Amino acid sequence: MHVRAYLRASTKDQDANRARDDLFRFTEERGLKIAASYVENESGASLKRPELFRLLNDCHPGDVLLVEQVDRLSRLNAEDWERLKTEIQNRRVKVVALDLPTSWMMATAGKDDIQSRMLDAINGMMLDMLAAIARKDYEDRRRRQAQGIAKAKADGAYKGRPEDEQRNAGIVKMLESGMSWNTIVAATSCSRSTLARLAKRVSGKTAS
Known part of the structure; x- marks a missing residue:
């Protein structure tokens, strides 16, 4: 045993x-x-x-x-x-x-x-x-969390999760260097929605 x-x-x-x-x-x-x-x-x-x-x-x-x-x-x-x-x-x-x-x-x-x-x-x-x-x-905590977020949004006080500035700065550099999205996701475990948001930030910098 x-x-x-x-x-x-x-x-x-x-x-x-x-x-x-x-x-x-x-x-x-x-x-x-x-x-x-x-x-x-x-x-x-x-x-x-x-x-x-x-x-x-x-x-x-x-x-x-x-x-x-x-x-x-x-x-x-x-x-x-x-x-x-x-x-x-x-x-x-x-x-x-x-x-x-x-x-x-x-x-x-x-x-x-x-x-x-x-x-x-x-x-x-x-x-x-x-x-x-x-x-x-687990379900009770998730429900209370959702209720808290809904109330904060209704009160105009919900700000979401704080941005991981250090990680996102690294992702921006990866995007600017031309790395593929699949490579970045694999390297950083970020979501594709986050990656899309940061890609818009990069394209905005380029346009300006």
């Missing part, structure tokens, strides 16, 4: 490694070692998480997928959560989360004993519940 730690944060501004010490402490207290850590900055509401699926591809039956909180694994809608859960179950991977005490014994339970099967059933139900709560929290 190998323990594989999954560390996720939603944005590049957050630190996905923040929980690493807690995960290592958890395994050390139980005489276990983390075989590998998989770190990524992706939304828990999306299944497009290459590091999570690389972890699952590396797993053998009986391996442990260790996370700090269930919402690090899933803020998925019901359909996508079922798809991910099926993938985990088909690979016979045990999910252990620090915020789900019923899962802790999964890290040390035997592979085929009756206790392990009972824990697996209980843990599955708890995972479903916490995944649903995490999704609701």
Whole structure:
């Protein structure tokens, strides 16, 4: 059995490694070692998480997928959560989360004993519940954010996200040097709408 730690944060501004010490402490207290850590900055509401699926591809039956909180694994809608859960179950991977005490014994339970099967059933139900709560929290926060933006727009106070001036200056230089849009998007991960806006800025400078 190998323990594989999954560390996720939603944005590049957050630190996905923040929980690493807690995960290592958890395994050390139980005489276990983390075989590998998989770190990524992706939304828990999306299944497009290459590091999570690389972890699952590396797993053998009986391996442990260790996370700090269930919402690090899933803020998925019901359909996508079922798809991910099926993938985990088909690979016979045990999910252990620090915020789900019923899962802790999964890290040390035997592979085929009756206790392990009972824990697996209980843990599955708890995972479903916490995944649903995490999704609701995600949707509530998105709704409150949208309401706040709508109110700010109505009050004339909404200014949008602040411009990343340093990045945009670099993109402008790339445009002025004749680099293709595809190359710029690949290099900077900016959206094509942002690129179009900056291209108009460049064309305006040229016209003047």
